[in-house]
Amino acid sequence: MLDVTLPGTGGTMPLKNRWLTCCLLRAEGKSVLIDCGEGTQIALKSAGRSVQRLDLLCFTHYHADHISGLPGLLLSMGLEGRTAPLRIAGPVGLENVVDGLRVIAPELPFELEYTELTAETEMLSAAGMEITAFAVNHTMPCYGYRLTLPRAGKFDAKKARENGVPMQVWGWLQKKETAVYQGTEYTREQVLGAPRRGITVTYCTDTRPVPAITQYAQNADLLILEGMYGDPEKIAKAVETRHMMFTEAAKIARDAGAKELWLTHYSPSLPDPETYLPLAQEIFPETVCPEDGRTVDLSYPE
Template sequence: MLDICLLGTGGMMPLPNRWLTSLMTRLNGSSLLIDCGEGTQIAIREKGWSVHPIDVICFTHYHGDHISGLPGLLLSMGNSDRTEPVVMIGPKGLERVVNALRVIAPELPFEIIFKEITGAEETFHINGYVIKAFRVSHNITCYGYSICVPRAGKFNLDKASENNVPQKYWSRLQKGEIIEEAGIRFTPEMVLGEARKGIKVTYCTDTRPVPSIVENASNSDLFICEGMYGEKGMEEKAIAHKHMTFKEAATLAMQAEVRELWLTHYSPSLIRPDEYVQEARDIFGNTKTAKDGKSNTLLFDEN
């Protein structure tokens, strides 16, 4: 299962009841963060989660409302006695930007491993997460992310017997281990059936609607997408600033055939998003206006 919490839903500047944008997930004791706007570490504490197990931090881009909370977060992680490395993923310039922000956090008890995205798409396998970054369309280089939790097939007795796999190895192979004995190599594929449907969450902010979003969000269990503007007559402003309206986000969700859409990254002027959501729901029925701290636990589909 995958725990999800949208820590902050604001764009541009924080409001008294709205932190800046950030998403946190938890999987088997390993936490992942996408973006780290101002107030992120406070939002984590309000949720009752811990900064200590954050193993991966992904950045969509380097505007202040997406990264300004990083120095304080790193200091808190260091004060939590974390010593394991932290992986950071982001567009070109990642190490330079992070090290500039670390002027106030120069000494940390853990290593930072930088993984810079250079192409239109790139995939990373870390701690059970399959993280796919895909380029979107903002006024600086920006990426969306699909976070997938794959699920292996069921144990297949006939397959194990056909491949002459000793019974003593069945359990270890089901857990993904590769075993070699007397020059013979046993792999999980020798005892497992077809891979089953996993869990998929797609997250994108600060972009115009582009085909890469539909392609990468396709069949997501949860699609978290910016809805900078909900009010009527904001289409030209969305185009000029390379953001999206509620209706545009809902259209992407419909085209990608996702299960659920959470709108986020609201303009500071959009105080009551719920008042404008119905037009989006007319396009994609399962549209939700997210608030800070909105959470869910996604489970594997047993069907």
């Protein structure tokens, strides 16, 4: 199961009822956080979520509404007893950006480990998930993320016997990668069939529509895209600032064959996003406008 939460859904600046956009994904007892704007730790607490077991923090880009909450989050994690290293991934300049923000959080009881994204696509892994970072089109280097919780194949007794795997480790190998019995190591590939379809979430914000988004949103169980503007008259503004319209996000969801679309990163000039929701639903009916704290538990397909 993959738990997905949008603690905040706002873009540019927070409103009294809307924190800045971020996304928390939890699986196998660990989590991945995408972006950390002002107030993120408050939004997380309001949503009933913790980052004490955060395995990876991903930045889409370095505009303030996506990174300015980092110092407070790091300090709180330290005060709550974290000692394990924290991995952070983001575009070129990552360590310099974090160092600048850490002027007010210079001492932490845990190390920071950096993964700087430089290629058009980069592969990561965290919290049991396989993650693809892909470059998009904003006013500075910016990445979207495709996160997949894989699912192993079914146990195949015939295959296990043919590979000479003793029954004593059959159960173990359905849960773990390897097992040793009487001095011999066995792997789960020796007892399992082909991998089954996992759970995929694609998250992308602050960009114009580009083919890479559709590519990495293919057949996503949940697609989370920015809906900066809903009013059709805002299209020139969206193009100028390299953001997306509700209808543009809906077209991507339709073309990618996604199961559901969540819009996020609403402009502060958009106090009631649902006003323009029907425009998106005409293109992709499974479009919703989440409020802060929206959560879903995604299960493996049957």
